[in-house]
Amino acid sequence: MDFPVNQLRNDFPILSTQVHGKPLVYFDNGATTQKPRQVIDRLVQYYETENSNVHRGSHHLSNMATASYEGARSFVAKFIHAQSADEIIFTRGTTESINLVSTCFQSFIHQGDEIIISEMEHHSNLVPWQQLCLSKKARLRVIPVLEDGTLDMETATKLLSSKVKMMAISHISNVLGTINPVKELIAEAHKYKIPVLIDGAQAIAHTAVDVRDMDCDFYAFSSHKAYGPMGAGVLYGKSVWLNKMPPYQFGGEMIDQVFLNETVFNRLPYKFEAGTPNVADVLGMETALHYLETIGIDNIQQYEDELLKQATALILEVPGIKLIGTAKHKTAVLSFVVEGVHPYDLGTLLDQMGIAVRTGNHCAQPLVESMGINGTIRASFGLYNTISEVEYFVESLKKAIAMLL
Amino acid sequence: MTINESAQGVVEEFLMFDDWMEKYAYLIELGKDLPVIDAQFKTNNHLISGCQSRVWLHAEQQDGRLVFTADSDAVITKGIVSLLIRILSNHTPQEILEADFKFLDSIGLQEHLSPTRANGLASMIKQIQLYAKAFQLKSNQL
Numbered sequence: 001m002d003f004p005v006n007q008l009r010n011d012f013p014i015l016s017t018q019v020h021g022k023p024l025v026y027f028d029n030g031a032t033t034q035k036p037r038q039v040i041d042r043l044v045q046y047y048e049t050e051n052s053n054v055h056r057g058s059h060h061l062s063n064m065a066t067a068s069y070e071g072a073r074s075f076v077a078k079f080i081h082a083q084s085a086d087e088i089i090f091t092r093g094t095t096e097s098i099n100l101v102s103t104c105f106q107s108f109i110h111q112g113d114e115i116i117i118s119e120m121e122h123h124s125n126l127v128p129w130q131q132l133c134l135s136k137k138a139r140l141r142v143i144p145v146l147e148d149g150t151l152d153m154e155t156a157t158k159l160l161s162s163k164v165k166m167m168a169i170s171h172i173s174n175v176l177g178t179i180n181p182v183k184e185l186i187a188e189a190h191k192y193k194i195p196v197l198i199d200g201a202q203a204i205a206h207t208a209v210d211v212r213d214m215d216c217d218f219y220a221f222s223s224h225k226a227y228g229p230m231g232a233g234v235l236y237g238k239s240v241w242l243n244k245m246p247p248y249q250f251g252g253e254m255i256d257q258v259f260l261n262e263t264v265f266n267r268l269p270y271k272f273e274a275g276t277p278n279v280a281d282v283l284g285m286e287t288a289l290h291y292l293e294t295i296g297i298d299n300i301q302q303y304e305d306e307l308l309k310q311a312t313a314l315i316l317e318v319p320g321i322k323l324i325g326t327a328k329h330k331t332a333v334l335s336f337v338v339e340g341v342h343p344y345d346l347g348t349l350l351d352q353m354g355i356a357v358r359t360g361n362h363c364a365q366p367l368v369e370s371m372g373i374n375g376t377i378r379a380s381f382g383l384y385n386t387i388s389e390v391e392y393f394v395e396s397l398k399k400a401i402a403m404l405l
Numbered sequence: 406m407t408i409n410e411s412a413q414g415v416v417e418e419f420l421m422f423d424d425w426m427e428k429y430a431y432l433i434e435l436g437k438d439l440p441v442i443d444a445q446f447k448t449n450n451h452l453i454s455g456c457q458s459r460v461w462l463h464a465e466q467q468d469g470r471l472v473f474t475a476d477s478d479a480v481i482t483k484g485i486v487s488l489l490i491r492i493l494s495n496h497t498p499q500e501i502l503e504a505d506f507k508f509l510d511s512i513g514l515q516e517h518l519s520p521t522r523a524n525g526l527a528s529m530i531k532q533i534q535l536y537a538k539a540f541q542l543k544s545n546q547l
Contacts, residue, residue, distance in 0.1 A: 020425065342479035344458045345433075349481075352425045360457055374459075374478060403430055404480060 003303040011036035022354030030380030042287040072286035081210040086268040093233035094201040095124040097220035102128035104245035111137040116167040118143040125199040149176035149325035171203035176325030177333025206331040228288030232281035249274040304332040332381035349400035412508035419512035432484030439487040442476040464536040498541035
């Protein structure tokens with residue numbers, strides 16, 4: 001099947017803008033994706049015809065907004081194959097989802113316990129666990145990353161023990177593009193009854209996510225990295241864990257009954273959603289995920305894999321290029337360095353040519369430093385990127401390197 | 406030459422460029438030519454925060470005037486700091502503190518640099534002004 005990329009591009013108004021007088025080539029999808037017209041329209045429609053506070057009023061609009069909001073929850077549950085919509089907590093994004101779990105786990109972590117993460121974690125899946133360990137005198141254990149950008153599975157298995165109270169691992173690395181063998185890791189961890197949180201920020205838009213097949217205990221992702229609005233995200237949690245955890249924040253909506261001296265907390269998922277939720281952006285997220293489902297996430301993955309394959313072949317022809325992350329199982333991320341050239345200089349010149357890439361340490365300082373480099377240039381692809389954009393990028397890259405050397 | 410006069414000179418140089426490539430090629434050239442800072446000053450103490458690339462800046466006083474030396478690991482950044490130094494070096498702290506940095510707008514540096522780099526530029530200027538202030542206080546105390 002031919003992937004209808006040109007037709008899909010028409011859905012994204014921003015793709016027709018110009019940057020410094022050149023057509024925009026947007027290769028910073030790992031940071032955030034652009035939004036299709038359908039998502040933008042959904043936000044407008046909500047504020048023009050449905051806006052009201054949810055779960056409260058007995059009036060028409062409130063009932064409509066509540067139905068839409070809970071409909072989105074059911075849709076998300078189906079999208080990631082959760083057991084029930086009660087296991088879907090709406091948050092501000094991946095970072096808040098992870099912080100929710102690390103904060104609520106405070107009462108489960110004691111001196112001498114251990115938490116496992118990996119060396120390739122984004123700061124959002126590193127700092128919350130590091131700080132939890134520091135405050136509880138627990139020990140943070142780190143799975144090393146091998147030369148090709150894959151996890152050192154041998155060491156990972158050795159780190160598992162009954163002392164470990166949590167393992168938090170990214171599904172896909174934001175720097176390297178490596179798809180981690182999460183299902184295998186989870187099965188190993190479960191032998192020791194260790195709960196596993198998967199950071200799905202870089203996965204949700206690029207590969208099918210099935211939390212029941214994976215058997216993870218928690219899965220976190222953001223709307224804005226999957227063509228939805230910023231400011232909305234999801235924490236999936238197995239209900240057995242969510243029921244065990246104390247509330248995260250206190251206030252409206254998360255309570256059942258309040259007396260002056262005590263409070264009965266609401267049932268799942270409301271127990272974790274204090275305050276007025278971000279209804280519009282959650283509905284926008286639903287539309288975005290629906291958009292992905294209509295195209296077919298497998299079709300997207302196949303198209304992006306092919307794009308990555310061609311881009312990798314083209315970029316390797318550029319003299320002085322070194323790819324960072326060469327795992328066999330990778331998605332739409334091309335990270336590299338150029339000998340004798342600072343990533344930031346390259347990023348500046350590419351910007352002048354209309355190309356948006358990310359440069360620097362990508363919020364994964366420990367990983368980048370372990371590789372002995374001062375950052376990478378990262379081109380990260382989305383469903384609307386084309387091979388002609390990749391060709392223009394590689395040509396521009398050659399031009400920029402020639403200017404800098 | 407006053408600070409304003411050398412700033413005007415730089416503006417005129419940049420007016421000659423037809424497109425961004427010439428402009429950046431010139432910045433890169435300046436960066437490559439920048440006299441490298443004395444190795445003893447390439448320490449964390451001399452590192453300017455707020456830049457995505459690392460920039461070291463050192464100042465010393467010679468006959469009442471401040472002389473700046475700098476380095477960066479990114480060559481375009483080096484070009485920009487080299488421009489600043491060319492304009493501001495060899496002036497008294499008072500003159501530096503009174504300097505008008507509007508010339509950066511006229512050469513399109515502010516608008517053409519990415520926000521983080523523009524912040525880097527702002528950090529460089531702030532650091533230069535801090536040095537000027539510190540040396541001014543020191544000489545007032547003597």
